[in-house]
Amino acid sequence: MLRRFSLALALILTSTPVWSFETQATAAWVYDVTTGTVLMDKNAQTPIPPASMSKLMTLNMLFEALAEGRYNKDTTFAVSEKAWKMGGSKMFVKPDDRPTVDELIHGIIVNSGNDACVVVAEGMAGSEDEFARKMTARAQELGMNNSHFSNSSGWPDPDHRMSAHDLGLLAVRLIEEFPDYYPYFALEEYSYQGRVPANSRNRNPLLRIQGGDWQADGLKTGHTQEAGYGLVGSAVQDGGRRIVFVIAGLSSEQARAEESERIANWAFREFAMKxxxxxxxxxxxxxxxxxxxxxxxxxxxxxxxxxxxxxxxxxxxxxxxxxxxxxxxxxxxxxxxxxxxxxxxxxxxxxxxxxxxxxxxxxxxxxxxxxxxxxxxxxxxxxxxxx
Known part of the structure; x- marks a missing residue:
């Protein structure tokens, strides 16, 4: 027979406002990594255009290959004409360049280089289409069931979709499974061979917030006309408590910066470990x-x-x-x-x-x-x- 009985827990908390939070994002997912607690879920299972936030999956594929010993950070890749001609955010590689894996990681994370993503995709799979197919298959294996990739960079495509939940799961994986590479996400500037001084700054607005009781250290912004402005972010509080959050569909770069900071403050200050x-x-x-x-x-x-x-x-x-x-x-x-x-x-x-x-x-x-x-x-x- 199943026995149940209530139990009184000795827990003292101060009286403060309730913990609900209204976000301007069209989709959001906030997760306390330390305790495995979902703090917010707004349309988080809905596939949405992820823009450059999907570059995290390209990085995951590369990090897995590095961990398996198929490549090392000094491995070089060729630059195709397709990669060289990519529009949008760029690392500014040229066809006669042979960038190293380490340089390409910097270019993807800091410069959000679409060209760098194509270089990696072609170097690892022969073509970007084949690499996208492998990305989709790997995402399914990792439990990212609302993800489908058409390219390596997040370039607009009606079939290129991820959910906020899947982006959050991926962020947690990058943090926990690849601690040697995660510090790259906190880098604020990078210029490949001095070519991108105007585009060398990491777009993550939280990296430049000083003071307070928490510090952001990742991960990736995204923006297209269809997707709006989004961010996959992570921050750690004094004492080691970590959160990961995903917001998407914001109307401007400023709105993204303000909403990111609001969510981080809420997640850290309206919840306490007991x-x-x-x-x-x-x-x-x-x-x-x-x-x-x-x-x-x-x-x-x-x-x-x-x-x-x-x-x-x-x-x-x-x-x-x-x-x-x-x-x-x-x-x-x-x-x-x-x-x-x-x-x-x-x-x-x-x-x-x-x-x-x-x-x-x-x-x-x-x-x-x-x-x-x-x-x-x-x-x-x-x-x-x-x-």
Missing amino acids: TLAKGGQRVAEAEVWMGAADTVGLVPAQDVERLIPAGAAGKMTAEVVYAGPLKAPIAKGDQIAELVVRIPGLPDSRIALEAEADVPAGGFTKKLMTAAQVLMQRFFPADAPAT
């Missing part, structure tokens, strides 16, 4: 059947820390759920229950609870007493009418 329970500390007891003890303590294996919206203390609920009574023997450390924490506006949080101690099976006397209790309950139920 300890709900200490690892190894009993939070409840579960009934035991045919054991040397009638109950066993339930404990989390580690500290239970969750991101709590400001002002949510009075709205939180928690309950312990287990299938019981539990049959002995039970070994210390067995996962036998769940702590379910519910916070309005956030997904339910489920934490495994373990047995605090061993509970061996009961001896002959215990079994005899249990059998007697069963017979008493069968023939003299507690709700039987008085005679």
Whole structure:
């Protein structure tokens, strides 16, 4: 039988405004990387034109190849006429150049070079079309189910689409899987052979914000007439807490800068890390059947820390759920229950609870007493009418 009972959590929060947030973006996804908590989801599953934000997938393909040893940072690629003639944002490579992988990474991240993306695509797959096909297949393998690529640069195409959610997943992957390359995203300027002084500055507006309790360190802007202005951003707070966010469909470069800063401030200042329970500390007891003890303590294996919206203390609920009574023997450390924490506006949080101690099976006397209790309950139920 499934047993449930409510649990009071000792949690003190100051009284501050509620945690809802209205964004001007047509699509947005905000994610707390440290706790795995989605803080905002606005049209985040809808495929949209990602513009240059999809260059992150080109970089992912290149970073994976570097990690596998197929290339190194000194590997050089040829520059085709197609790459040289690319419009829009450019790294300004020429057909007689042989840029290194390291230079191309700089050119894609800092200069948002469409030409650099084509160089990488042709160098890795022979053609940009084949590279786009491989990008799409790899995205599906990574769980990015609302992504389809027609090119390597985000150049406008009706079939080139990504969702805000997929862009966010990709950003988290780049941060966690490629720590050696992630610092490139914080670079503010780069000029390939001194050719792009007017286009050498990273367009990410958050990189130039000074002071405060957080610092942005990535990732990629995007803009086309169809897509509007967008940004895949990440920032880290003093103490190490990190967020990733995606916004799209803003009306101007200024609107993108202002909305990015507003979202980062909201994500860091309207949510706080709180300890709900200490690892190894009993939070409840579960009934035991045919054991040397009638109950066993339930404990989390580690500290239970969750991101709590400001002002949510009075709205939180928690309950312990287990299938019981539990049959002995039970070994210390067995996962036998769940702590379910519910916070309005956030997904339910489920934490495994373990047995605090061993509970061996009961001896002959215990079994005899249990059998007697069963017979008493069968023939003299507690709700039987008085005679």
